[in-house]
Amino acid sequence: MSGMEHSHPGQRSPGRPPQSPGGPSGKKRATAESHLSPYLLPQEAASLVQQALGSSKVCPNLGLQLHRYIPSAVLQLSPDSDSKASPAARQQWLQALAQGYQPDQALATGAYQRWQAFTRALNALHFEAEIDWRMVVGLGGNSVLETDLTLHRNYSLPIVPGSALKGLTRNYAAQEDWEVTIPDEQGQPRQRKKAEADLNRLFGTLDQAGSVIFFDAMPLKGEARLELDVMTPHYPDYYQGGKPPSNDQQPVPITFLTVAKTTFAFAIAPRTPTPGDRADTALALALLKQALADYGIGGKTSAGYGYFHQVTNMPPPNGADPADPQEEKGEGLEEARAKARELAALTPEQLQRKGGQELLGALAQMPSPAAQRLLAREIEKIHRQKGVDLQKKSALFNYIKQLLQ
Structure with a gap:
């Protein structure tokens, strides 16, 4: 048709200037950004969370903060699909969580005492060990942050799951040529070697439960310390877009939380009160100690994470005699x-x-x-x-x- 210009979808008509950032689309974007909730929650709930966590307040439940109360800026969300927040927002938020981490002390202490009472009621053997440097268990867990940290479901304390401890101990027992000293039924020291151990009886099979029970490891007295760390994948386009790895790709630092310099209490109990299961418990305990020291647990063990040393010569409470009762x-x-x-x-x-x-x-x-x-x-x-x-x-x-x- 003469005298008329045809425009196709997605094309600007000739002679019409492009919309400026201050035009209609820019105004809509600015309005949407101004109404973007700081949390991905209904408006009323987001307002309450913002009041509760504002003014440098810290939620004592770390799990809620990591999985429910994540600021929109940390998730790099914006009404404009071409605009993303800086990774610095994530780093600053996680740094604040690590520095301000302080669980409810009464709740944490009570949880630890109940754990002690429960495990001792089942005649469990215990020991305490401290992280050499840092530990991160559950780094690849299902989280919107794409990095995670294993926490107790109810108390939100950092824990080491009993299933992870059992798998670590079995792996160590199966691969290493070990020899440990454990007490026999009369309390006398006895050497146990790998050739003498029935690992299927100790750890169980698909058809039969093992002779020992591994419990989740708890922070001593419910006290834990968090630190921030960073990893930098150098080929993000390779991992996300399937492009070949090359040195011209822009690495983006990823910050994540770790547990640092924290003492954990470990417990293993016999499945039945028989002498055989009690002897297996002492053996499993000795193997777990060696596995934590030699193999480490959790992610990034090749970088020095997850290694423990056993706590010894701990001063007894209430001014008790510091001499070791075993030496009297x-x-x-x-x-x-x-x-x-x-x-x-x-x-x-x-x-x-x-x-x-x-x-x-x-x-x-x-x-x-x-x-x-x-x-x-x-x-x-x-x-x-x-x-x-x-x-x-x-x-x-x-x-x-x-x-x-």
């Missing part, structure tokens, strides 16, 4: 340990009902001062771990203080 000499030490194991198997309610006079009688029956001190330490420790106030049993509490001065 005297009669009745095995009797004292047997009595301590009986007390450790009680629930907190059962221990609460056990009167101070009965425990005073047990201390008085020990045949040597060394046995009395050993049992006194264990009584104090068991009450503390199970959350039972020993001071309410005043006569027993004062007597233990005298013994351990």
